[in-house]
Amino acid sequence: MLTLIIRSIIIYFIVLIVFRLMGKRQLGQMQPFELVLTLILADLATIPMAEISVPLVHGIVPLLALLVIHYVITILSKHFPKFSEIFSGKPVIVINQNGIDYKAVQKLNLSIDDIMESLRGAGYFNLDEVLFAIMETNGKVSVLPKANNTPITRQDMNIKTEENSMPITIVSEGRLIKENFQQIKVPEQKIREFIASLGVKMKKILILTLDNNGKVYFQEMHKRAKTIDTNLKGTK
C-alpha cells in the first residue's frame, strides 16, 4: 500500500512537471497533437501507479519521451508553417460574405448545428450579424461581426479617455506581495504609510490593489470593499 502511495506521489509530480514544461496552452486551447499527448499521458501515468509489478521506470520513460516529442513538434511547428499545418491543421473560414461555406463545413466533418452552436458560444445568435466566422485549429470559432453589429467604442464617439492599466495586487490575504513591487513605481515605504493611514492591520486586509491612476481597491476581511482615490500614481 505504501508503495502505491509513494508511486502515486512520484507519478503525480512527474506528470505535473511534464505538463508545466508543455506550456499553458496545454490546459486550454489544445491543438490536435497536444490533445493526443494529453490522452496518452493520462493513461501512461496510471499503469505503473496501479500495478506494482510494472516498474516505475516504465511509466516515467514514456512520459519523458513524449515530452521530448512534444517539444520537437512545437519547435518544428514554430519554424516551419507547413509542418504546423500537418500537425495542427489551418484555420478555415466557415462563414463569409456569401453566408455559410457549406463545402468548408463538410470538409471539417461538421454540421450546420455545430456551427450554430459555436456561434452561439461566441455570443452571436443571429447568422445575419456575422460577416466572417473562422474555425480555428483548436476547434474554437472566431467571429468578425458586420459593422452594424459591432459595439460602439469610445473612439467612434471621439471620447478621450486615459489608458487603463492593470491593477497590481499589493496585499493579498494579509500578505504584502513584494514580488509585485517591481511592477509599480511607488516606493514600498509610501505604500506602507498608506496602509498605516487606513488604520487597519496588514493581516486584516483581504485584498488591496493599486492602478496607475492611483485608484486603490481595498477590502478588509469580512467587511465591504472600498475604492479610494489616492496620490499613489505610478504603475508602469
Next chain:
Amino acid sequence: MKKFIIIIIVVLILAGAVTLEQITINSYLNEIQNKTYELITLTTGLENIQTEEIKEKVSDLKKTWIHHEEILCIFANHKDMRDLCIEIQKLEGNIEVNQYEDFTASLKVIYHLADDYHKIMGTSWQNIF
C-alpha cells in the same frame, strides 16, 4: 533557452537510462546464462546430482540471481522475473531429493527464460512492432 536546456537534460537522462538498461540486462542475464550452461554441462550424463560441486554452483547461481534481481526489477516487469526465480528455487529442492530429470529440466527452463528476457528487453524490430 531554459526550456531547451531542460529538454536536452531529459534527452540525456533518457539516453543514459536506455544505455544503462541494455548494459545491465545484457551483463546480468549473460552471467545467469553462463552459470546455468556450466551446470548443464556439468550434470550431463550424471546420475547423482548430490555432489558438493553442483551444490556450490547452484548456490552461486542463486546468489547471483538474488544480487541481480533487484536491479533487473527496476527495468523489467516483476511478474516476468518471477518465473526465473521459481525455477532457480526448484534446483535446490531437486538436489535434495536427487531428481535428475527435474533438475536438468529446470536448468533448461532457466537458460531459456534468460534468453527470452534478453530478447524481450532488447531493442529489435520485432519488439517495436
